[in-house]
Amino acid sequence: MIFDCYTATGHWPFRPVENQTLPELRRHLTALGIDGALVASTNAVFYIDPQSGNEELATALAAEKNGYFYGCAGINPLLPRWEEDLRRCVSEWNFRAVRMTPLYHGYDHDGPEADALLEAAGAMDVPVLIPSRLTDFRGAQRLDVMTELWSEPARQAALRHPQTKVILVDASLPYDGEKAPDNLYVEMSRIACSYNGHLPRLIEAIGADHVLFGSGAPLREVEPALLKLGFLELSEADWQLIAAGNAQRLFKL
């Protein structure tokens, strides 16, 4: 089984993207042998009120009725009553994770708002995805974000909130395993594998139980991530953890 922990639905404002509805995305991923996915709302990044994007996602998930997708909430902790948004996403709509996008929502990744969100998610035992970026900033349209978080903010977040499971997403720079706290997990799609063996070294350093398969679909092609997963030289048990087992455990699938 393969579970993709890094997908999104909805319109990306700066370029056309195929497979952005849930039925299209499911067909796309299924054709490539992916058996399920965590999906976040791209609209929840760009709407002035992200909860409208979460609500659209909840409606689309309810219409799917096949259990392929699990929701990931986009929460902006700068907004009043964001805690109610989080509760509704998790308790009412059964979303399994939260995605923090401080560069897009305009707060400091290590400020009080970020800490409040990390704390609240931890208290609800909901993992927090922290993407280093959503797209490559070197070719960004002028209204888009022109930088990325890199890896260290996610590590720092995990250190400040040891009760919260933090998942670093869409990052290229692997950690020194000795410095990675136990509550920090890494999504693997952007980490070099054959080139200089960064991904195998990361797995050795932080353990196969701390790495998750993700693709970045539909903004990115899925095949590169599948190749990295497909050729990992691991025992069947460790390979299964990365392919799906860790996601099943973290997202309570």
Added chain:
Amino acid sequence: MKSRCKVGAFPREYATVDAHNHVWPDRDGRLDMNLVNCHLKMMPLLGIEKMVISAPVMTDRVTPAEFRKMNAMVREAMDISDRFIGFVFVDPNYPDEAAAEIEHCVKDWGFSGIKLYHQQTVDDPRQEPIMSTAARLGIPVLMHAGKVTDPGTIREQPRISNAQHFLNALECFPDTIFMQGHIGGGGDWFWNLRVLRGIKSDRYFIDIGGSVCDSMIVRKTIEAVGIDRVLFATDMSIEEGVGKLYAAKLSPEEMKKVCSGNWNRIAAMKRA
């Protein structure tokens, strides 16, 4: 070893050539053998037969002593395996030394092309000695490229070439073969393809390398420049290169052109 996923190695009949990759020095300034071994392990795994390698330096100026040292390192890798195809790196700010180094590397060491970085744009008049040498030897010029939009990268690479520079270069240097580096190397690839749309030159090629694997990037590239001008490449982003080419869902005939056919046409022009 076979892939455990639905996506795997290129079929052997594609005889795939990675038209843009690198070797680098290790901490002691010698050829990084760990990277060489990674390349040699990866290539059969992913169905890549040959790999173009070079060792450019990314500073504003690179002295002849520096670029000679880097080219010697490339030659060392070529001696280790005939899977490696060497490209000679030079800095156009040293025109005489650059032209001599190209002659030496091609004639004495069997290099097959020239690699340029952002020391000058590809259409700059200072490139003339390099371009005329390339034309005389019948070898291509692979230029680092991108239409970068973020202030940080613009500051770091003020003379990076974009598609318009290549169109200018095709006019300024009418006998030289150009390879535009990595459409997925970071930058506004839509802008580059807008400039290139409908290009007719048979001396222009573009490679798909780079870490950017935005959806539809390879298909859009082929739509813009034509299947006969697109080269498979990774530029260190190995799975990204292989994966995004698969994602373009080309016919086997189209795959053969991109994987090796177009490169073979370039290689056949070598006169040295």
